[in-house]
Amino acid sequence: MAPQRWVRLAVEKPTRALYVLGTELSLDLSGSAPLGATSFDIWGTAGVKLYIVHDGEALKIPSCVPRWPLETNLEAIVTMDTPSVRANSDKVRISYYKDNGKEPLGQALLHLTCVEISLDVDTSRSGTVNRKAKNKREWTWGPEGKGAILLVNCDRDYLGAKDTDNQDKKVESHADLKDMSLMVLTTCGPEEAFDDYQLVLHVSASDHDKVGVFHAKGGKKLHQYKHILGSGKLSYSVEHDGFQEKNFYVEGLAFPDVDFSGLVSFHVTLLDNSSEGLPDIPIFNDTVVFRMSPWIMTPNTLQPVSVYICSIKSNADFVATVSKLVVKAGCRLVICPEQENRGDRWIQDEMEIGYVQAPHKGFPVVFDSPRNGMLKDFPFKGVLGPDFGYVKREPANKKTVSSLDSFGNLEVSPPVTVRGKQYPLGRILIGSYFPSLQGNNMVKVVRDFLYAQKVQLPVELYSDWLVVGHVDEFLTFVPAPNRKGFRLLLASPSACYKLLKQKEQEGYGDALMFEGVKKSKEISIRKLLSDQALRNNNNYYQQCIDWNRDVLKEELGLTEEDVIDIPQLFKRSAPSGKAVAYFPDLVNMLVLWKYLGIPKPFGPMIHEQCCLEEEVRRLLEPLGLSCTFIDDFETYHEKLGEVHCGTNVRRKPFSFKWWNSIP
Known part of the structure; x- marks a missing residue:
């Protein structure tokens, strides 16, 4: 319905009005009528369109009737189609009559100027x-x-x-x-x-x-x-x-x-x-x-553009191996030098790279986490630049920031459909203390920000059973050619014990884990399996992962065929009793298209082949994925992190436009 404006007329002198294209003028017929008037006629110049509305009906009746009874349920509407050349050049005249009188009792004259005003x-x-x-x-x-x-x-x-x-x-x-x-x-x-x-x-x-x-x-x-x-x-x-x-x-x-x-x-x-x-x-x-435009995260299934890594005194071999993987994936390596990182190697925890998009333009945007380690200046000083944006959220009380506010605790799924509801940009995954009654949680300002973006509705998982408490310690996504286009990889103590028990039954109970690893005591499969305290703890950790498994299946619309269990053990850390990876955490990997940079687990060697590596290859290579195992034991694993924690990836945006989604 066109915007309408009420115009009061007078028989004493002409009324001047500005008419704006696309609107309607509703003329006050009764208010200007002389005393005793019972009917009227209406006339307009060629540039004016006149209609009479009766009883508020939507249908407008052209004013072809010589006279109209002066009734309160009649309304005169004026419209115009073309801006005026001169001011007051178009006119409307209303003549008022008494009964069947020939001469009007009075006339109201409206001078009109049509203009166009449009904000587009x-x-x-x-x-x-x-x-x-x-x-x-x-x-x-x-x-x-x-x-x-x-x-x-x-x-x-x-x-x-x-x-x-x-x-x-x-x-x-x-x-x-x-x-x-x-x-x-x-x-x-x-x-x-x-x-x-x-x-x-x-x-x-x-x-x-x-x-x-x-x-x-x-x-x-x-x-x-x-x-x-x-x-x-x-x-x-x-x-x-x-x-x-x-x-x-x-x-x-x-x-x-x-x-x-x-x-x-x-x-x-x-x-x-x-x-x-x-x-x-x-x-x-x-x-x-x-x-x-919301800030949008990019999942592992999107093509990598750049890989970020910190160079420190002890990780030259790690950087060199990642560099070779980056070349294979056809993307760019960005190295943050030690004078900028000041010994802080956890570049995944410091930032998350997403993007913003409009029909005419888009660019990547780095989200700076509130952890504020020695890398705290890098997102602003080293990443922000031409067509590369920056955003940050920090709580007023910085003492409330915990490990769960590092962005290893911030992941996103590939696109999913859940009970008929489509999430074409995936869903954000964050770890929290739920379902325990006490513990850490991601700070409110970050959680509020993530929820407010709307297009990647977050799913909250239970990660506070871990010392570091990040979701990337027990899950990741890898591209796959069939089904939903991806697989969810979950760390699995049960799968690990099953594999080790199988190797023991095959006669390899004396095969050693951590063989040749400095500062780590070698242990045989047989002895590891006999450690009941370790087994009990891992039964509990498996329950924690299974809780998350159920949540992920429910909230991402997954079935068991979409999930791959990756063998992994955790150990209890004193005094908190929470978990850390027993050997390098296999799911904490770098995903570059089909090329995977996986922490080298140093599992039991059987026929000169690590049985854990062999199992991971068996699970992932049929999906067309290429597995490269990277030694991060001393430089990352012993400091409670792995390959994913020490790297960060900028990826191409979704081809799907966020405004076409229906949150």
């Missing part, structure tokens, strides 16, 4: 602005959805800047403009028609800190882009300068969060300021809605 954005999500689109005030999800999209302008295109681009109030480079969304204000009509009116572009007080708007005031020089809205600026008066199209560039300042839905609205309002000394009167409003 990319509502169709095609990458270009849609002119005069309908339903601009609404934003809807799905393939048939409508509504414009904003990027949080959190990269740093100008290398001389000290912060992200959305922290300033200026355009430092033309590349910066490409991260913004175009908003066009179109006005057309006689310039003099606006003499008693003012156009104001404005944003609500609740949104001013979420967006920034720059007005392109002619030319292409950067200083001509004026910051007009956002960061405390709520309104901007549009100058009267011919009212041609005006381009505005809109940037996002904030990601969706617990106190921000991600939706922002802009309004252009036409104000009548003809009453001197009195407040302006709004007579027309046009509104557009944007949704901020």
Whole structure:
């Protein structure tokens, strides 16, 4: 339904009104009628369309009847199709009569000027602005959805800047403009028609800190882009300068969060300021809605682009092996040198690399964890840059930060369908203390942020049974050519005991684990199997993993055929009683397409082959995966981490567009 405006008329003198294309004027028939009038007729010039509405019926009846009875249930509607060439050039006349009188008792005259005012954005999500689109005030999800999209302008295109681009109030480079969304204000009509009116572009007080708007005031020089809205600026008066199209560039300042839905609205309002000394009167409003792009995580099934790793004094061999794997996968290796990492090797824990996306542009965004180890400056100083954004969430009380806030405790599944509900971008997985009544949990500001992104609804798992407490210690995903396109790998003490018992029964009970490993005592299969305390502990750890197995099957729509049990043992750590990996944790691997960098387990050697490695190959190589076992024992495993903990991966975005999902 077109916006409608009530217009009061008078028989004493002509009434002047501004008509805006796409609206309707509803004329006050009774209010201007002379005393004793019982009927009326209505006439308009060629540029005016007149309708009579009877009893509020949706059907409009053309005014072809000579006279109409003056009844309260009649309404006259005026529309126009083309902006006026001159002010007040179109007219409507209403003549009032008494009974069957021939001469009118009086006439009300309306002088009209038709103008066009339209605020337009990319509502169709095609990458270009849609002119005069309908339903601009609404934003809807799905393939048939409508509504414009904003990027949080959190990269740093100008290398001389000290912060992200959305922290300033200026355009430092033309590349910066490409991260913004175009908003066009179109006005057309006689310039003099606006003499008693003012156009104001404005944003609500609740949104001013979420967006920034720059007005392109002619030319292409950067200083001509004026910051007009956002960061405390709520309104901007549009100058009267011919009212041609005006381009505005809109940037996002904030990601969706617990106190921000991600939706922002802009309004252009036409104000009548003809009453001197009195407040302006709004007579027309046009509104557009944007949704901020969420931060999106990428699962192991997406193609790797870059691998990040820290170089420290003791891990040259580890870096060299990972480098060879990176070459095989056809991606790039980024090494954080020791002067930057200051001995902090846990680059997976420090950050998670995702992305943002709009129809016209997208770029990766690093999420900086609140752990703040010696690597705390690397995401901002070493990753943030041109077309590479940055976001961080920290609690007010930094003492509440625990190991569960490191991003080894933040993973994402591949796309899944659960009970008919599609998650085309997968679901985020985070570890917490549930189901125990006491323990650690990921800090609220991070959890709130992850939930607020909507498109990858988180699943909370139980990870606090581990000393470090990260989900990547007992699960990972690998690509697979069939079924759902992936397999879930779960660490399994039961599978490990089954394998070792089988080897003992085959006569290899004396085969040694940790053979040749410095600082680690060798132990035979037979002796390991006879350690009842270790067995009891692993029975408990298996129960913890099985709890998560059930949750994952339920929340990701998996069956047993989608899960592969990877042999793994854990040991109890004093004094907490929580678990650490007994031998290098096989599921804590680096996944680069089909190439897997797996911690070398140093399992029992049988026929010059580690039986644990052989079992992993048997399980994974039929899926087309290539297994490379990497020695991380001294440099990572003994410090309670593995290959995945010591690496990080930037991956290509999903081909699926997030706005086509239905959260």
